[in-house]
Amino acid sequence: xxxxxxxxxxxxxxxKQILKGVDLTVEAGKVHAIMGPNGSGKSTLSYVLSGRxxxxxxxxxxxxxxxxxxxxxxxxxxxxxxxxxxxxxVEIPGVGNMTFLRTAVNAQRKARGEEEMSxxxxxxxxxxxxxxxxxxxxxxKRPVNVGFSGGEKKRNEILQMAMLEPKMCILDETDSGLDVxxxxxxxxxxxxxxxxxxxxxxxxxxQRLLDHIKPDVVHIMANGRIIKTGGPELAxxxxxxxxxxxxxxxx
Amino acid sequence: xxxxxxxxxxxxxxxxxxxxxxxxxxxxxRRDALARVRAMGLPNARDExxxxxxxxxxxxxxxxxxxxxDSGEAPLFDSRDRLKLVFxxxxxxxEESDDLSLEGVTIDRLxxxxxxxxxxxxxxxxxxxxxSPVARPLAALNTAFASDGLLIHVTGKPSKPxxxxxxxxxxxxxxxxxxxVKVDPGxxxxxxxxxxxxxxxxxxxxxxxxxxxxxxxxxxQGRDHERxxxxxxxxxxxxxxVFKSFTLTVNGxxxxxxxxxxxxxxxxxxxxxxxxxxxxxxHHDDTVFVTHDAVNCESxxxxxxxxxxxxxxxxxxxxxxxxDAQKTDGYQxxxxxLLDGDSQFLAKPELEIYADDVACSHGSTSGAIDEDGxxxxxxxGVPRGTAEDLLTIAFIAEAVQEVEDExxxxxxxxxxxxxxxxxxx
Ligand SMILES: Nc1ncnc2c1ncn2[C@@H]1O[C@H](COP(=O)(O)OP(=O)(O)O)[C@@H](O)[C@H]1O
Ligand SMILES: [Mg+2]
Numbered sequence: 179x180x181x182x183x184x185x186x187x188x189x190x191x192x193x194k195q196i197l198k199g200v201d202l203t204v205e206a207g208k209v210h211a212i213m214g215p216n217g218s219g220k221s222t223l224s225y226v227l228s229g230r231x232x233x234x235x236x237x238x239x240x241x242x243x244x245x246x247x248x249x250x251x252x253x254x255x256x257x258x259x260x261x262x263x264x265x266x267x268v269e270i271p272g273v274g275n276m277t278f279l280r281t282a283v284n285a286q287r288k289a290r291g292e293e294e295m296s297x298x299x300x301x302x303x304x305x306x307x308x309x310x311x312x313x314x315x316x317x318x319k320r321p322v323n324v325g326f327s328g329g330e331k332k333r334n335e336i337l338q339m340a341m342l343e344p345k346m347c348i349l350d351e352t353d354s355g356l357d358v359x360x361x362x363x364x365x366x367x368x369x370x371x372x373x374x375x376x377x378x379x380x381x382x383x384x385q386r387l388l389d390h391i392k393p394d395v396v397h398i399m400a401n402g403r404i405i406k407t408g409g410p411e412l413a414x415x416x417x418x419x420x421x422x423x424x425x426x427x428x429x
Numbered sequence: 430x431x432x433x434x435x436x437x438x439x440x441x442x443x444x445x446x447x448x449x450x451x452x453x454x455x456x457x458x459r460r461d462a463l464a465r466v467r468a469m470g471l472p473n474a475r476d477e478x479x480x481x482x483x484x485x486x487x488x489x490x491x492x493x494x495x496x497x498x499d500s501g502e503a504p505l506f507d508s509r510d511r512l513k514l515v516f517x518x519x520x521x522x523x524e525e526s527d528d529l530s531l532e533g534v535t536i537d538r539l540x541x542x543x544x545x546x547x548x549x550x551x552x553x554x555x556x557x558x559x560x561s562p563v564a565r566p567l568a569a570l571n572t573a574f575a576s577d578g579l580l581i582h583v584t585g586k587p588s589k590p591x592x593x594x595x596x597x598x599x600x601x602x603x604x605x606x607x608x609x610v611k612v613d614p615g616x617x618x619x620x621x622x623x624x625x626x627x628x629x630x631x632x633x634x635x636x637x638x639x640x641x642x643x644x645x646x647x648x649x650q651g652r653d654h655e656r657x658x659x660x661x662x663x664x665x666x667x668x669x670x671v672f673k674s675f676t677l678t679v680n681g682x683x684x685x686x687x688x689x690x691x692x693x694x695x696x697x698x699x700x701x702x703x704x705x706x707x708x709x710x711x712h713h714d715d716t717v718f719v720t721h722d723a724v725n726c727e728s729x730x731x732x733x734x735x736x737x738x739x740x741x742x743x744x745x746x747x748x749x750x751x752x753d754a755q756k757t758d759g760y761q762x763x764x765x766x767l768l769d770g771d772s773q774f775l776a777k778p779e780l781e782i783y784a785d786d787v788a789c790s791h792g793s794t795s796g797a798i799d800e801d802g803x804x805x806x807x808x809x810g811v812p813r814g815t816a817e818d819l820l821t822i823a824f825i826a827e828a829v830q831e832v833e834d835e836x837x838x839x840x841x842x843x844x845x846x847x848x849x850x851x852x853x854x
């Protein structure tokens with residue numbers, strides 16, 4: 179599904195190398211988790227994959243279903259099936275959440291040569307998905323993320339994911355700032371989308387989220403590299419001992 | 430005080446090119462106005478009030494030519510039930526207009542109203558009141574020479590909007606129109622205006638909103654690229670009255686829209702808003718002056734400008750709070766979205782407050798499209814162009830939302846979307 183090879187990334191404006199050779203393959207139907215200390219490059223990886231400005235790929239490659247991701251426009255990556263749940267969802271005053279979602283869903287369909295969703299069908303689907311995530315009609319009408327609490331923003335990300343039905347989902351610290359109930363909602367939302375044809379890359383600091391979204395593989399990232407890969411037990415190890423042991427072990 | 434010779438000459442040149450309509454109830458008002466024009470002189474580039482906008486083409490004896498443009502879109506408000514009143518190059522066209530009868534309002538043509546009329550107490554009166562503290566000579570010129578216009582007396586609650594439709598036909602038309610609107614106590618109406626009126630257009634609208642009355646005014650200034658316009662609205666608000674005016678301007682080489690609001694009765698509300706879309710050889714100036722001279726009144730000024738490709742936007746807005754105007758609530762915001770580095774926005778927001786118990790705020794900003802917002806939309810699959818359009822429409826939303834009727838908001842936004850789409854073709 180997602181294949182990252184020897185990915186090197188530096189900041190465009192500064193001479194600062196952030197990713198120093200990341201290798202990672204996420205297979206369809208699997209959930210991979212990335213854990214790692216602050217500043218290790220987790221968000222950078224997610225941004226580079228989704229095409230944000232400001233980064234320069236100096237070496238390596240990333241493909242989605244065999245297609246070169248790094249060569250595509252941001253919107254084309256989305257249409258190809260990539261989805262990033264943002265660590266910090268962006269507020270867009272003046273654009274209604276519903277309008278935003280309908281525009282996005284239909285733009286992707288159009289790009290893939292599929293038929294656009296009618297207003298009636300879209301309404302039906304979004305109401306059902308929103309209900310599962312306890313997002314009320316009022317929140318759907320409000321401008322995108324404006325005045326939303328931290329938890330509401332994260333639930334809104336999951337709603338978008340549910341509506342867009344991507345093939346490869348990257349979740350960047352979707353658990354941060356969530357209380358236990360909200361985390362459960364978010365995890366249920368993600369689990370509902372788990373499917374043989376879909377891959378997940380869940381970036382998190384804490385084991386907590388991984389209790390609810392059970393990963394198949396856990397990677398530890400530090401200083402721009404994946405330094406260790408293992409099963410779910412690796413997350414527990416981090417939870418108990420922190421990163422220090424692992425960092426030392428590899429050093 | 431004698432005027433500088435150059436100003437005097439320019440003023441006389443303009444006056445000589447016009448002929449004073451004669452033989453009606455408005456004669457004294459016209460003669461007074463002409464005297465005001467001569468005393469003030471028409472504006473030139475040295476005038477402080479015209480620091481950001483060159484008045485020369487608005488003042489010149491002859492109007493610069495302006496071609497008409499057909500965008501292929503249906504005219505705005507076309508599908509709505511409304512009383513249609515059509516002006517072609519500044520001349521009222523009875524053939525193209527509806528019958529002037531509508532319950533709750535009486536409408537007369539300025540050019541035909543020979544008898545003493547209620548408008549006598551208003552025609553040129555609100556304009557003259559607004560000549561201090563700042564001179565507005567183009568408005569006085571209008572009072573003197575306006576050859577046509579409508580006298581609209583709202584006595585009840587007409588069932589549909591009164592819709593003034595301007596059509597620009599001749600490349601060289603130079604139109605001066607003067608409308609007077611009187612809204613009786615408790616009455617309520619909506620006035621729509623749309624279309625490019627002429628190659629050069631000078632328009633005044635004097636509005637008197639009586640106790641408990643309400644007037645909604647929604648205007649869309651036409652999209653002919655080369656047209657020029659200087660417009661004035663003079664609104665006087667009495668006790669517990671409401672006046673809401675919104676203007677959408679799309680294209681035009683030169684537009685100066687002045688709005689002068691005076692609160693004379695307590696507990697009244699005035700909202701003046703505008704959005705403009707400018708590309709290239711486009712200069713748009715909103716000049717607003719709100720005087721609070723009564724207790725507990727609310728005024729809002731909300732102006733948004735979208736500028737690209739070297740377009741210029743100007744905002745001069747003032748809130749004057751007189752000593753007895755306690756509990757005034759005044760708000761003013763002017764913002765520009767610069768779609769590229771060539772465009773510019775010049776703003777002069779002013780507050781002048783002589784009462785102590787007031788809440789007034791103002792702000793002015795200028796910026797580019799929000800890159801984070803753009804990336805977020807694109808990351809969800811919205812193509813760059815569509816995403817930019819969404820963000821641009823979002824930018825003007827605060828101004829458009831000043832229009833109470835949501836279906837009118839939709840019509841206006843559709844116009845803006847059309848403008849944006851044409852830029853990308
Ligand atoms: N746009 C940027 N400008 C400056 N520094 C950046 C930028 N993006 C990332 N960095 C730096 O790169 C490193 C990795 O950051 P990030 O990817 O956010 O890490 P993580 O998500 O693992 O906490 C940090 O040192 C951060 O300061
Ligand atoms: Mg991060």
